[in-house]
Amino acid sequence: MAASDEGARGRSGSTRRQFLLGGAAAGFGAVAALGAEHVLDRPGAAAQDAPVPVHGTETVPFHGVHQAGITTDAQAYATFVALDLHDDVDREALGRLMRILSDDAARLTQGEAALADTEPELAVAPARLTVTFGFGPRFVERARGAAPSWLHPLPAFEIDRLEPGFSDGDLLLQVTADDQLTVSHATRMLLKDARGFADVRWTQRGFRRAHGSVAPGTTMRNLFGQVDGTANPVPGTADFDEVVWVTEGWMAGGTSAVVRRIHMDLDEWDTVGRAGREQSVGRTQATGAPLTGTREHDEPDFAARTDAGFSVIPEFSHLRRARGVDEGRHDRIFRRGYNYDDAPSGDHVSDAGLIFACFQADVDEQFTPMQRRLAELDLLNRWTTPIGSSVFAIPPGCEPGGFVGDTLLS
Amino acid sequence: MTTRRTTTTLALLLAAGSLGLAGCSTDDAAAEATSTGTPTTAADAVSIQDAWVKAADEGMTAGFGEITNGGEDELTIVAASTGAAAMIELHETAADSSGEMSMTEVEGGFVVPAGDTLILEPGGHHLMLMDLADPIQAGDEVTFTLTFADDSTTELTATVKDFTGAEESYEGDDPDGDHDTEHEDS
């Protein structure tokens, strides 16, 4: 070990654990540590100095049949990172990589520092952190595993203007939490541990409403102002299970992820009136209700006609096309996307869009027919352009002592 | 939704770091002692958490972790060994008379007072692995045996991690070209 000029680190006699406890024992931290409802259990105490509710200590279990971050009520912030494996990373190395990354994720999601974490202080507020891993085609090939038939890049669509810098990849990290600092720290920790095995190919950062801004369960809005996610299958239902989970082989309990970066031309969208906007989707902007209903979750009536004989929910509308109504289909996927808003350039005032992320048991059967239909006809295409695209196999979750990918790698 | 709210930070911390890294006693006497509830050996009193080793291709590297003495007597780690390295020394990093940080072998071993936790960490106390048998790669597991002053021993398993922090360099690989004279590597 080289002599260090860093100076003494004031670590004498203090342990990390004591440091954390010390922090929690002092002032506001103590309130945070107890959690809001605990404090509220004691009306006397609560009445006097009403504590600000703190949600940074909320955790989502890491271990389980499925990976977290899919059925988890979508957190406010997301970082998606795709990595390219180094040429020399073989099946054995993949096992080491996933063991380490799983250990990091298991700790960080529970509010503990990762091993060798140089900023353990940043781990204390997990804020419902989840880390979800996905494997690209080359990962499964290196692992010498049986690749699901749908694990390949999507076919090219006419609407695509894909940039390699936002497409494909061998290993996906989806890091999501209600605190951006937590997401940054966790992502960095994972990348430090992946550095010996893989390079970052692309990173995409996204957001939704901040935790607590709107009632839990409120469907998100995208930057077009639309309610986006209404028709999603509902986690915990048999319907959801059927749409999302793979049931066979090493992927049993897993799913697939399609991550597409879709630019939304907000500057052009600005020029479109309410009626035009609503016709393009088939739902109202105010509530997300179908044009044939009044509330968000009303069933759309695709047969309804205007006095002039046109479909109330037009044939070119996103809603109608995505579902496949006029093809006699009802294709399903589970969407869990995030907004992005980058710095604009030139005379544009925004460079924004959707990190469209969705999960389904079979990409070829469920996603691709839908995307093909939308590429053929969907009025929304006028303002949206896919600029990135990737497909990953999301392996099942793991039990304590195991690691994500162990059904493939051990 | 699968969220639970932890009610105390303490609970969170108590649950911490128990991912298969706890030390396990290899001492018969200690095992017997456990059943009577009174630890008689250091191996029985000790527990080890969050053990990890810095990845290295050859030469030297270091091992870290948290060593807790749950017993009623002070314990002393006098030696450590592993199949991964020819030799292990018990080191600390501290400022020398000129104010420079340097590493020295700890005379008499690592002492952990009763009820206390000794943190082995970069820039502080550590197990110095010398003359590695093979590359130690990130994600590998390295097994150590710790020997205490009372001759009892404990085995522990540490996870190997890539680490560049805290100026942990053992082979003159620091950017200033300041070679570490203390641990010259052959």
Ligand code: HEM
């Ligand atoms: C920037 C691009 C996109 C925007 C702004 C957008 C917006 C919307 C909106 C506002 C809805 C109606 C509310 C809802 O159910 O969520 C919707 C529905 C839907 N979208 Fe998109 N979407 C986009 C891209 C896509 C893509 C690429 C796909 C799949 C290939 C897709 C598939 C769906 C599906 C399946 C529905 C539900 C249809 C149903 O009611 O059955 N969307 N989208």
Ligand SMILES: [Cu+2]
């Ligand atoms: Cu040393």
